[in-house]
Amino acid sequence: MLISHGKRLLLDAGQTWKGKLRTLAPDWIAITHAHPDHAFALEEGTDVPVYVSEESRALLARFPVRRFRVFDDGDELRLGPFRVRPYDVVHSIRAPAVGFRVTADRTTVVYNPDIISIIDEDRVLTGVDVFIGDGASLTRPIVRRRGTALFGHTTVRAQLNWCKRHQIHRAYIVHCGKQLVTMKPAELQRRVDELAGSTIRAIVARDGLDVEL
Numbered sequence: 001m002l003i004s005h006g007k008r009l010l011l012d013a014g015q016t017w018k019g020k021l022r023t024l025a026p027d028w029i030a031i032t033h034a035h036p037d038h039a040f041a042l043e044e045g046t047d048v049p050v051y052v053s054e055e056s057r058a059l060l061a062r063f064p065v066r067r068f069r070v071f072d073d074g075d076e077l078r079l080g081p082f083r084v085r086p087y088d089v090v091h092s093i094r095a096p097a098v099g100f101r102v103t104a105d106r107t108t109v110v111y112n113p114d115i116i117s118i119i120d121e122d123r124v125l126t127g128v129d130v131f132i133g134d135g136a137s138l139t140r141p142i143v144r145r146r147g148t149a150l151f152g153h154t155t156v157r158a159q160l161n162w163c164k165r166h167q168i169h170r171a172y173i174v175h176c177g178k179q180l181v182t183m184k185p186a187e188l189q190r191r192v193d194e195l196a197g198s199t200i201r202a203i204v205a206r207d208g209l210d211v212e213l
C-alpha cells in the first residue's frame with residue numbers, strides 16, 4: 001500500500017505490481033517479508049531505497065535492487081515526513097515478517113498485512129490511529145504449527161479485538177483471502193461491521209490501498 005504525505009512511502013511491493021514501480025514512483029519502499037505477494041515486484045529492479053530486515057534481504061538478494069537498507073526490530077527510520085518503526089510479528093517461519101508503525105504529523109498507522117500476532121503488542125499498538133490488518137479469514141484462524149513455531153494468519157475478529165483493547169477507532173482490512181473475496185461486498189461489510197462493533201470504523205479494501213496522512 002502507498003502512504004503519502006507530500007512524499008510517498010510504499011509498504012510492500014507484491015508480484016502483481018511488477019512493472020509498475022516506476023509509475024508508482026515511491027520515494028522509499030519498505031518490505032514486511034519476502035513472500036512473493038509482498039516483495040516480488042522488486043524483480044523488476046529499482047533505484048529507490050528498499051528497507052528490509054536482514055532475513056528478507058538474504059531472501060531477496062537475487063533481485064536487482066541497488067540500495068537495500070537493513071533495519072532491526074525497534075529501529076526508528078526517519079524517511080522525510082515519516083517516522084517508521086518496524087516490529088516483529090508472527091506469520092512465517094521461512095520468511096520472518098515485520099509490521100510497520102508509521103507516523104506523520106499527528107497520525108500513526110500500523111501495517112500488518114500478514115499476521116498471527118504482534119510480539120510486543122502493547123508497545124506497538126498504544127497510541128495508534130489507524131490499524132491496517134490481514135484479511136485472510138473473518139473468524140476461523142489459518143494457523144499451523146511446526147515444532148513450537150506457528151505460521152499462517154489470524155482472523156479479522158482477533159485483530160478488531162486488538163483494536164478494541166488499544167482504543168484504535170479506524171481499521172482497514174487488506175490482503176483479503178478466498179473467504180472474503182468470494183463474499184458479496186455488502187454482506188462482507190455487514191459481517192465486518194458486526195465484528196467491529198460501535199467503536200471502530202472498519203473498511204474492507206479489495207485492491208491496494210492509498211492512505212493520505
Ligand SMILES: [Zn+2]
Nearest residue numbers: 033035092114
Ligand atoms: Zn506472507
Ligand SMILES: [Zn+2]
Nearest residue numbers: 035037114175
Ligand atoms: Zn501475503
